[in-house]
Amino acid sequence: MLDSSRKRAEVYIIPFFITAIMLFVIFYKVGIYPFGERSLLIWDLRWQYIQFFSWFKQVLTGGGNLFYSFNAGMGNNMIGLYAYYxxxxxxxxxxxxxxxxxxxxxxxxxxxxxxxxxxxxFMRNRFSSIDNIWIIVLATCYGMMSYSISQKCNLMWLDALIMLPLICLGIYRLIMQNKKTFLFISVLVMVVCNWYMAYMCCLFSVVYFFFELFCTDEKKKYIVTIVKYGLTMLLAVMSSMVLFLPTAMNLLQGKGIESTTDYTPGFHIGIKTLIKGLLPGIRMQKAFGTESQGIMLFCGTFVLICAAAYFLSKRSLKEKILSALVLSFLVVSATFIPLENVWNGFRKANSYYCRFSFVISFFIIYLAAAYLEKSVKFFHKKWFRSIVCMWVCVELLFNGYSIVRSYAPIEGHAYSVYDEQQKERFAGFDISNSEFYRTEQASPAGEDRGANYLGVFNEGLQYGYHSFATYTSTINSALTELYHKCGYHDYYKFMQYNEPLLLTDSLWGIRYIISDHTIEGCEKDTDAGVINGKSVYVNPYALNLGYCVQGADIENIEAENPFEYQNKILSTLTGEDIECFKRVDAQKTVLEDGDEFQIKVPKEEHILYGYIDHVIKDAAQTVIYINGDPRTTYSRVTSYKTFQVDDPENSDIATVAIKGNLSNKDELEGVFYYLDMKEFSSAIDKLKTKMFQVEDYGEGKITGTYTAVEDNEKLMLTIPYDKGWKIKCNGETVTADPSRTFTVLQVKKGENKIEMTYVSPGFKEGFVISLLAILLFAIWQKAEKKVRRSEDV
Known part of the structure; x- marks a missing residue:
């Protein structure tokens, strides 16, 4: 008995260590940090996830709040980010x-x-007759399949690979043994770990459930079993509502509200690409995007041979027909665009094509296991097993090495140096709990300025400063619209900060800017020193967290360009007709390799700004030159929009040129304005006369006072509106205007003490639903046990 238990444990432990050792060898041979200069930090792992991990560590050590952070997007509900990542x-x-x-x-x-x-x-408990050696081989193939290796940059998705076999085992136990607890717990854990991949696992579980159900011959129990499966799945999902409900509510303001999904019939890939995905050593394309990455289905040629042999085996015809139908459905789902969108959560995935292909590989391995359970005699010979084991190990190592090596940027130690320097920079900031300000970076982490994801989106979360920029799947859509109208960027999926816009920077309270180049209108802080080639610039015009406004309806402002839009914002807030930004005419010259614009430098004290309109964002290598010096790559979807135009040293004519692969250079228009510093300073001084004074704050809480001269004054706090804020003014509960982008309060004459605390909307309700669902499942289980005991008697 003891010996049997030990052997069962070994069959689970051995694949773990074989997979771990193989991955270690691959990473070592590729030279992944710390074994070499290459890094695992690619794509979203580099530009999002490591920042989120750093923030999570701050939360765990008492330096953050799981519900809210001021360090992303001016202030953000964090429960959705936590639940997904x-x-x-x-x-x-x-x-x-x-x-x-x-x-x-x-x-x-x-x-x-x-x-x-x-x-x-799963295999040990599903296929009782299969030899342990084949379980070890197949399990290792599952852990090392192409999907696993290629999705190493999406760490949060890998939990689905762990939970999918357990969910399928739970289904098998429900059908064959009427045991529901294992399925209930597995689904609950999966939804809590990552609701997005849980959706795919649950969708596959429906397919797998009916497959296993119809493979049985107990037709009389079909209806009862279907009901039990449905109730178990429903209660498991309901039990996760403590996290899932506030996450769903959070998503309503982010990517979750996308409605541009195209269900036009068509195929994403052809037969050739599909077959290629089944082969070892297929490398990922370096180009980033859905169409460029193919499909990763390889899980071992031995597995593929056994899966094919399954259909020629002596297993029942009904089972083989059902298997063929399931496999066909999964393959069609991976290629037929409308079905693929359904698997992606009824939305088009703009990257990482066929995110659910792990379920296809899993089912292929399932078929191989079913064949090996009743395999031919020579499969039991030691020499054959030895050859297969060596073959599989070499093949998986080759496949894993090929994929990892195909795109592992040479920046392992370089990133570590950068990280240490950034920690040094922000550790030196004097952060007081009674003074709130925002900080931004105008210098990219990468060398190619403006060309791609530059790594400063979420560094506020990583290094603990109050940031304007952010890039998450739960981004506030109202805030991004405002951000784009102001002219910071055109791309709707993130808020990227590269060059300052002094007017709106001041309104949003951005006091400090970290930059490797001079920031016009700001004062260099020489005491802060130079770290990583970057200095600290202080914006003397930056406003406090809140101030009195005459009007707050900035959402409905329409303007022909970002500069006129900013003029209208300032006019709305002050209640006066203000024109801080003034147009400057530019003379355009069409060059052989682009366009050049000549701008007359104003005589007034000013900062000159501009942008080029009608540039096609097609990843072509086009560059903006300011007075002959390159400033930024401009035609990428991730390139920023508005830039400062430095005054030339020995001329009153500034030049802006855009050069590169421009198919529509005749259509390009330069839009140039200067910020009249005298008018701008006067307007800001008026807003500074009546500001909110922060007394104490932390993540998800803030306390301060505002003294109103008149009744019904409007106090605008530059904290994005969120109904999760519970606000008290002089001890009485008040509500902010839900139609506004920011938190706008109407206050009475005299001193107003304002206290704000945050709890993610839906968390309390979700907690109650979770408790009730768990209680209902427990009662159901107890009632069934009682019925079974009475039947036995």
Whole structure:
């Protein structure tokens, strides 16, 4: 008995260590940091996830709030971000790591090794007659399949690889043994870990449930079993509402409200690409995007051979027909665009094509296991097993190495140096709990300025400063609209800060700007020193967190360009007709390789700004030159929009040129304005006379006073409106205007003490629903046990 238990444990443990060792060898040979100069930090892992991990560590160590942070997008509900990116219990390991790259490496190995163990657990309990050696081989193939390796940059998705086999085992136990607890717990854990991948797992579970159900011959129990499955799944999802409900409410202001999905019939890839995805050593394309990445289905040629042999085996015809139908449906889902959109959550995935292809690989491995359970005799010979094991190991190592090596940027130690320098910079900031200000960076992390994701989107979360920029899947859509109208950027999926716009920077309270170049209108802080080639610039015009406004209806302002829009914003807030930005005419010259604009420099004290209109965002390599010096790549979707135009040293004519691969250079228009510093300073001084005074604040809470001269004055706090804020004014509960982008309060004459605390909307209600669902499941289970006991008697 003891010996049997030990052997069962070994079949789960051995695939774990084989997978872990293989990954370690691959990372070592590729030269992944700390073994070399290459890095696992690519794409969203580099520009989003490591910042989120750093923030999560701050939360765990008492330096942050799980519900809210001022360090992203001027203030953001964080529950949705936590639920999508960080809810996996394995992320708690971040507490033991100071080097984020080593944490990512360890977490990747751990998750894929656990996926191998979970699949071994499934196969051992689903296929009772299969030899342990084949379970170990198939489980290792599952942990090392192409999907696993290629999606190492999406760490939060890898939990689905662990939980999918457990969910399928729960379904099998429900059908065959009428046991529901394992399925209930598995689905609940999956939804909590990552609701997005849980959706795909649950969708596959429906397919798998009917597959297993129809493979049985107990037709009389079909209806009862279907009801039990449906109730178990429903109660499991309801039990996750403590996290899922506030997340869903948060998503309503972010990517969750996209409605541009195209369901026009068509195929994403052809047969050739599909077959290519089944082969080993297929490298990911370096070009980023849905169409460029193909499909990753490879899980071992031995697996593919066994899966094919399954359809020629002596298993029942009904089972093989059902298997063929399931496999066909999954393959069509991966290629037929409308079905693919359904699997993606009824939306088009703009990157990482076929995110659910792991379920296809899982089912292929399932078919291989079904064949090996009743395989031919020579499969039991030691020489054959030895050859297969060696073949599989070499093949998986080759495949894994090819994928990892295909795109592992050479920046491992370079990023570590950058990280340490950034920590030094922001650790030196004097942060007081009675003074609130925002900080931004006008210098990219990458060398190619403005060309691509520059790594400063979420560094506020990473290094603990109050940031304007952010890039998450739960971004505030009302705020991004305002941000785009102001002229910071054109792309709707993130808020990127590259060059200051002094007027709106001041309105939004951006006091400090970290930059490797001079910031016009700001004062260089020489005491802060130069770190990583960057200095600190102080904006003397930056307003406090809140101030009195005459009007707050900035959402409905329409203007022909960002500069006129900013004029109208300032006019609305002050109640006066103000024109701080004034147009400057430019003379356009069409060049052989682009366009050049000549601008007459104003005589007034000013800052000159501009942007080029009608530039096609097609990733072509076009560059903006200011007075002959390159400033930024301008035609990428991630390139910023408005730029400062420096005054030339020995001329009263400034030049702006755009050069590169321009197919429509005759259509381009230069839009140039100067900020009249005298009018701007006068307007800001008026707003500074009646400001909100912060007394104390932390993440998700703020206390301060505002003294009103008259009744019904409007106080605008530049905190994005969110109904999660509970606000008290002089001890009485008040509500902010829900139609406004920012938090706008109407206050009475005299001193107003304002206290604000934040709880994510839906959290309390979700907690109650979760408790009730768990209680209902427990009562159901107890009632069934009681019925079974009475029947036995």
């Amino acid at each position: 960080l809810a996996s219990p394995l992320n708690l390991l971040i507490l033991f790591f100071n080097d984020i790259q080593i944490f990512v490496l360890v977490l990747t190995i751990l998750k894929l090794a656990l996926a191998a163990s979970a699949s071994a657990f």
